[in-house]
Structure formats: C-alpha cells, structure tokens
Amino acid sequence: MTAARDMTPLLTVENLVAGYGDQTVLDGVSLTANVGEILVVLGATGSGKSTLLRCLVGLVQPRSGRVLIRGRDITHASRTEREAILRDVGLAFQDAALLNSMTAAENVALPIVEHWHVDEPTALMLARMRLASVGLAGAGEKMPSELSGGMRKRAGIARAMALEPPLLLLDEPSAGLDPTTARALDELILGFKARGNMGVVCVTHELGSINTIADRAVMLARGHVIASGTLEEVRATPDERVRAFFERQLVHGEKRASVADELAWTK
C-alpha cells in the first residue's frame, strides 16, 4: 500500500444537493471522514441527516455534487461499479431493517454468501462470530421479531460489519434505547475505531453518545453545514442554532437524569 493511498479520505462529500420533489433537503453539504476516526453528523429532526446517509449509499440520487468512497464516485457510478463500491460500506439502519423472513444469523450471513462466495454453513458460522462480537452470542437462531430493540440494532450493526468494510455508517444507533444499552452501543462503536483500519460516520442527536464517541462533528440545519470540526470547535461556533441544540439537549439530559434519580430513590 502506498503513502498516497493512505492520504485518500475514506469518505468525501462535495457540495451535495439533494431533495424529494420540489423540496430541497441538502443544500451544498461538504464533509470528509478518515480512517481511524468517528465523525458524528448531528442536527435536529428534519435537518437532513438521514437523507445525507441515504445519499452516501446511493439510495437517494443527489441533484448535484458527489460522494467519493475511497476516491471512487458513487453518485455517477454504473450499477456494477456502485455494487463494488458498496462492498466497502456497511450501513446500520435506525430500525435495523433486518430481513424478517430470516434468522439473525442468516441476515448476517447473506452478504457473506453473496460477496465472499463461501458456502452457507461456513457463512453461518462466521455470522455467529460477528453476532458474538456485538454481544449477541447465542441469538443467531432467533427471528428479528424475537429480538429486543437494542438486540435488533446490534444485529443490524453485525450485518453491516459482515464484510469488514472500511467505512461503517450508523443511523441513530442509540435512539430509543435505555441509557445502559445506549452506553454499551457507544462502547461497541469505540471498539470499531480502536481497530484502526476503519472509519465510522454516525448520525445522531443524542448528546450522551456525541460526547462519548465523536472525534469530529458536523452539524446540519435545514440542509446546510452550520458547524464542523472537533466537538469543542462545534460547541464554540457562534451560531444560535448550535447553542440552542447543545443547551436544549443538556436541559433534557438533566431532566431525564433527575427523573431517573427520583424513580431510583422512590424504589
């Protein structure tokens, strides 16, 4: 591997403009993500975070701009090229999006069988190992409907990691989870970073997760990047929306903590 290859960002987004019908959801978004770091994309509901994620994997075709994954343009790629590029990306959906007609292990084994062309028993064995690595040892034979919300998210992450992609995309991994499960997921994400050979882009608005995992952050508001840099740099941005986001999250966090304390005390 050459030094020049190492300098190529894992993910480059250039002037991305995207939307649905007449509505523009992303308006000139640019960002980069590198190997060995966790980039957090944050913003309020409706700011365009999920649309950005869908553009990154070609589910939404942008009106202009481009997305480069390891230097390869996915926005203008043919179907075959896009499929090749996507093998370098794992996306864990907010609601996991596991195939409901398959067990958790079969879900994880599916991309392994199709892309690594290994026989199904071997792929299932590997899938169980992937599930064990996200704390789901022994849950491989369960159907998605038999898993809890946190377990489904973990299984979704295991499937996204099935082919050991260098780029992992996570859509609201800790949304709707209790604090303990959310913390465990944060640790899991930090574990991916510790491998040193991959990068993570995590879309979230959970301040607890942001504080724990973010190396760098990009904040979106109404389809524009209004702040980017390290978390401290983002916090220090003199933009009312950034300040409001962090303060409101803090107030909510404190309220949640005080309610939790109260409940614990009454018990």
Added chain:
Amino acid sequence: MAVPATLGADADRAFRQDVLRHGAGTTVVLDCAPLARLDALGAARLLRVIAEARHAGLDVRLAHLHDDARQLLATVDPAILDEDRPPARRNPFEAIGETSLGAAGAAVSVARLVRDTAASAAMPFGRDGIKWDRTLQQMSLVGASAVPIVVFMSLLIGVVLSLNGAQQLRQFGAAIFIANLVGISMTREMGPLITAIIVAGRTGSAIAAEIGTMKISEEIDAMRTMALDPIRFLVVPKVVALLLMLPLLTVLSNVAGIGGGYLVGVFFLDLGSNAYLSQTVQALFISDVLTGLVKSAVFALLIGVVGAYRGFSVRGGPEAVGRATTSAVVTAIIACIMADACFTAFFYFTE
C-alpha cells in the same frame, strides 16, 4: 353570506349546506364579522366548509376576519387564507390527462421491471444465476398449494359449461357436442383464464404484500446497501416459479374442466363414457392446448411483474400495503383479460 356567531353542530350543518348550495365557479364571500370568538373546534368546522367549497369549485373569500381567528386558521393551513389561488377543482381534460400520464408512467415502470427481470434471469445457472432454492420454495407455494382450488373451480366450471350447453343442444338432439363445447372452451379460454384469476388472487397479492412490507420496513433499501439486487432475490424466483407452474396448473385445470363436462355428459345426459371421451379427443387439436399454454405463460409473467411493481410502489405505512395488494390483484386480472382478448383476436384472424 354571514358566518354564524358560534359554529355549533347544528349551525355548522346549516351553514355548510348554504355554502355548498352555490354552483361551481361562484364567488362566495364569507363575512366573519359575527364570529366574536373562534375556538379550535369552530375553526376546524370553518376550515372544513372552506376546503369542501373550494373542492367543489367555489371561489371562497373571507371578509372581516379577526386577527386571532386569522392566526388560528393559519396554524392549520396557511394556504387556506390565500384567496387568489385558483379553485381546486380540475377540469375534466386535466383529470383525463393526469390519469393517462399516470397510466403511461406505470406502463413504463412495468416494462423496465420486465427488462430487469429478464436480464437477471438471463443467466440461469452459476454464482450470479437464478436463486433456485428460493425458486423451488416459490414453486411449491405457487403451484402445489394451488392445485386443490384450481381443480375444484375448474371442475365446477366444466359442470356449469356443460349444463348451460345441454339446455340448448338437447333441443336439436346434439347433446354429444357438449364434449366439443367443454373441451375447446376449457383448453383455449377457460382453463388458462380461470387458473390465472385464481393465481392472481393467491400469488399476485402475496407478491405485492411481501415486497410492499419489505419496502416500508426498509428491507429493500438494506438489500441495496448490501449490494444485493432485490430484483434477482425477490422478483426473479417468483416470476420463474409462476412461468413454470402456471402452465402446469392450466393443464390440470383443462383436465378437471373436461372431467366436469364428462360427469354431466355421462351421468346426467346419458351420453356414454366412451362416446363422450372419443368426441372430446376428436374435437381437440394439439394447437388448442398449446394456445392455452402460451396464454398461461404470458399470464404468469403479467401476474408476477404486476405484483412486484405494486409492491415496489408502496409508499407510507401498512395501509399502503393493503391498497397495493388489492390493486395488484385487480390490475393483474385486468391485464390477463386484456392479453387474452388480444390473443383470441390474433388467433381468430390468423387461423
């Protein structure tokens, strides 16, 4: 006309009737001065009247609206206060044009789906070929499970055809020709069509429901992000299973239908078993059976692709899956009957 001071249930009903009594194109000015106070329920009633009147083609304008009331109405729909917009009702030509464009768009999408399905199925074997394990599973669902209902329905159709024919043919002492009537009708028309209608109801709806449910739960998107082609995984096995099983079911339907005619001919009309069977064999040409089988293959393609198209078109929640399922069955049946009419016309003029 004046808006009542309070928009209670009775006042609202009378007010609505008064407003809607005006013909399309009329400008109706609603004088809101009497509205001393407008609560949420009153605002909802007023908005409903305005929306219905505009839908009916009336030009509704609001006069003397208090600021508080204006603000309340604007929270629900700011556009409702836009008095210069054209009436909501489209003229019939616009409606016809819009429907035609929608139908043309759907036809193009179905054609693309056929092309993609054919491209995915072009390489039947090998690593990137047809998923035969899934196809066999679908063949069992499409074919084996449908055998009892297809046989039962076709038997009854055979009985009905022969009983109806018997009433007429007996008058001329030509009851034996019921064998011709049933044999030719079943193999050329009724067998393929009845089987297609049953399979459209069972399998077309199942295809739309399965793909639609996967669409709203983001499973299709998940497959795409894993670089797995949903057409190859979901559509090709179902269409191939239909293409293989529908002709077989049609053969069973033909046999069952002729069997129904045989029962009536032998046990009700006393035609004699050998006479009935030999008359059937004499009446039928191999081309009759082959015509039916060609039709059934086309029906199979239509049912599979229309079901898949309706499934992929699902937007929204579970109720959209229900609608897609219904429209998959209706569209598939219409498409099959239209194709059947084309085939029949073609064979009539070419033979």
